[in-house]
Amino acid sequence: MAKVPTRSATHLDVDLARLAALGLELEELAADGQLALADLLQLADERGKPASHYLAALALADDLALRKNPGPVVKICAGSCQQWGALDVLEHLAARCDRAATFSLVPVGCLDRCDRAAACRIESVHGDLFVDEATPAKLDEALHALGAGSPGR
Numbered sequence: 001m002a003k004v005p006t007r008s009a010t011h012l013d014v015d016l017a018r019l020a021a022l023g024l025e026l027e028e029l030a031a032d033g034q035l036a037l038a039d040l041l042q043l044a045d046e047r048g049k050p051a052s053h054y055l056a057a058l059a060l061a062d063d064l065a066l067r068k069n070p071g072p073v074v075k076i077c078a079g080s081c082q083q084w085g086a087l088d089v090l091e092h093l094a095a096r097c098d099r100a101a102t103f104s105l106v107p108v109g110c111l112d113r114c115d116r117a118a119a120c121r122i123e124s125v126h127g128d129l130f131v132d133e134a135t136p137a138k139l140d141e142a143l144h145a146l147g148a149g150s151p152g153r
């Protein structure tokens with residue numbers, strides 16, 4: 001059995017069939033397997049669905065990814081970590097990344113740190129930084145420390 005946090009889950013995860021359907025919507029938007037975050041956010045807005053659900057769907061799609069920006073790469077587990085707040089983190093980071101493209105957002109299916117959910121790894125020129133029990137505030141602090149802008153930018 002996979003490791004899980006000793007803390008109780010705080011959120012429900014999104015049904016896999018729903019994520020698969022959202023993934024198909026994303027495929028229609030993509031060009032050469034690449035997708036602009038702004039297009040994903042616009043789609044979510046138009047369809048009245050949370051952007052974080054589309055980002056979780058992206059984690060399941062092997063042949064689809066968001067276009068990269070300069071700066072650190074923020075990998076967020078959108079697998080079972082959803083039950084410990086990963087979608088809140090994704091929603092926050094997507095809005096922040098859209099305001100100032102100072103980092104890249106990469107939702108993934110698992111970071112093998114399931115007992116530290118929500119799990120996050122930031123890859124930068126300074127090395128890899130793991131952010132355990134990630135929250136929007138912890139990610140803002142980490143990105144600021146890595147020179148990827150302040151929360152308002």
Ligand code: FES
Binds near residue numbers: 112
């Ligand atoms: S399910 Fe999130 S790190 Fe494994």
